[in-house]
Amino acid sequence: MTAGRPPAVELAGVSRTYGEGTPEEVRALRDVSLRFAPGEFLSVEGPSGCGKTTLLNLLGLLDSPTAGELRWNGESVGRRTDRERARMRLEEVGFIFQRFYLLPMLTALENVELPMAASRVPRPERRRRASALLAEVGLAGRERAYPHRLSGGEEQRVAIARALANRPGLLLADEPTGELDSTNAAAILDLLARVRADRKATLIVVTHNPDVAARASRHLLMKDGGIASDRTDG
Amino acid sequence: MLVPLSDLQSLTNYSNGSGTIVPDAADSIEVAVTGAASTSPGTLASIASAIQAKVPFYSVTTLSQKASELRSAAAVLTGFYLGLSSVGLAIGVLFLALVLLRRVESGRRSIGIRRALGLPPWRIAGNVLEEGFVLAASGAGLGVVGGYLLVEALASWGSSTVREAAGLAVFSPIELAEIVLGLVALSLLASVVAARAALRVDIVEALR
Secondary structure, three states, X not given: OOXXXXXXXXXXXXXXXXXXXXXXXXXXXXXXXXXXXXXXXEEEEOOOOOOHHHHHHHHOOOOOOOEEEEEEOOEEOOOOOHHHHHHHHXXXXXXXXOOOOOOOOOOHXXXXXXXXXXXXXXXXXXXXXXXXXXXXXXXXXXXXXXXXXXXXXXXXXXXXXXXXXXXXXXXXEEOOOOOOOHHHHHHHHHHHHHHHHHHOOEEEEEOOOHHHHHHOOEEEEEEOXXXXXXXXXX | OEEOHHHHHHHHOOOOOOOOOOOOOOOOEEOOOOHHHHHOHHHHHHHHHHHHHHOOOOOOEOHHHHHHHHHHHHHHHHHHHHHHHHHHHHHHHHHHHHHHHHHHHHOHHHHHHHHHHOOOHHHHHHHHHXXXXXXXXXXXXXXXXXXXXXXXXXXXXXXXXXXXXXXXXXXXXXXXXXXXXXXXXXXXXXXXXXXHHHHOOOHHHHHO
C-alpha cells in the first residue's frame, strides 16, 4: 500500500455475522460485493440497523468479515493480523465518527498529533503539521483548547484534522454531522468536500441526512444487510 | 556444654555440708572442656553422652548443638517475617493489578479510539505498563522514605522501649534498592495482566 494514494477497495461476497451459531446470531451484512474507485465520494444510506456502520467498520479494517473477501488494490486485507491492520489504518485510513471521539485528556493540537506520533513523525514536524491542519479546518488559535472547551462543530473539525493527519487515501465518516446543528453541519460538509478534492482521497460517508448524501457522486442504499441500490450521478 | 545446675549439683554431690543439696535459681551451667578434647567433636559428644546418662530426665547439649538450635530459631523467625512480607507484597501486587484492570475497563473507549486510529498494539500495552511502573515506583519510593522517616521519628520521640527498638533498625541503601527493584519488577508483572486486557478490547464494541 502507498500512504496518501487512495486504494482501490473491493468487497467480494462479504458477510459479517455477530454471535455466529448462538441464539443471538445477527447477520449484519449479507453477501455484499462492491468496488470503490480511488477518489470516489460515496454516500451510504439506509434505515438504522441495515448494516451501514458494519460496512464502514469492515472497510476501515476495524472489523473482519466472517465470509467473503476484502481487497485493497487487489490484495486481500480483511483477515490480516491485528498489527498489520493497525499499521494500515494508521497509514491509509482517516476515521470521522459521529460522536467525534476526541481524547478528552489531550488538547486539540495533541489530538491531531496523535496519529503522527504513532507514525513516528518527529515532534517539531508533527507540531507544525497539526497546527497547519487546525488552521485549515478553521481552528487557528484553538490549539491548546481541551475537547470539553470546544463546541460540537469545533470538536468535529478537530476530528477531521486528526483524520487527515497522516494524509490517508481513504476517508470514512460515520454520520459526521449527526450531532451538529444545520449551520455547523453545512460547514463540516463543505470542509469534507474541500479536503477530499484537495487530497483526491476516497470519501465514504454513512448518513441518514439527504443533504449530506446529495453532496456525493455515488449513492448506496442498504437494506437488511445488503445493497438495495447503487446509483452514480450522471 | 550446658547442663542444668541442679543436675550438676547431683552429679558432683555438691551440698551445703548437711547432706542437703543446695537449690539454686540458675537453670543451667556450663561445663568447660579443655585440651585436645575441646576441639574434638567426637570426644565432646561422648562426654555429653556420659553426662546425659547420669541425668536422663534433663537436656545436655554441646555448644555447637546450642548454636545450631539458635540458628534454627532465627531461621524460623526470618521465615515468618519473610512469609508475612510476601503476603503483604502479594496483596499489594494483586491490588495494583486490580487498579490497572479497573483503569483499562473504565478507559475502554479511549483504548478503542487509539486502536481505531491505528496506534500499534505495543503502544497501547506500553501505556498500561508505563502507568503500572509509575504507580509501583511512586509507591515503593514513598514506602521507603515514609518508613525511614517513621523510624527516625520513633527513635526521637517514642517511649524508651520504642526508641530502643527503633535504634535496632538498619537501613542499607543496597538492600533497599534491591527491594524497590524487586517490587517494581513484580509490579510490572501485574501490569502485564492489565496490558493483555487492554489488547483484548474489541474496537467496535468500545466505540459503540
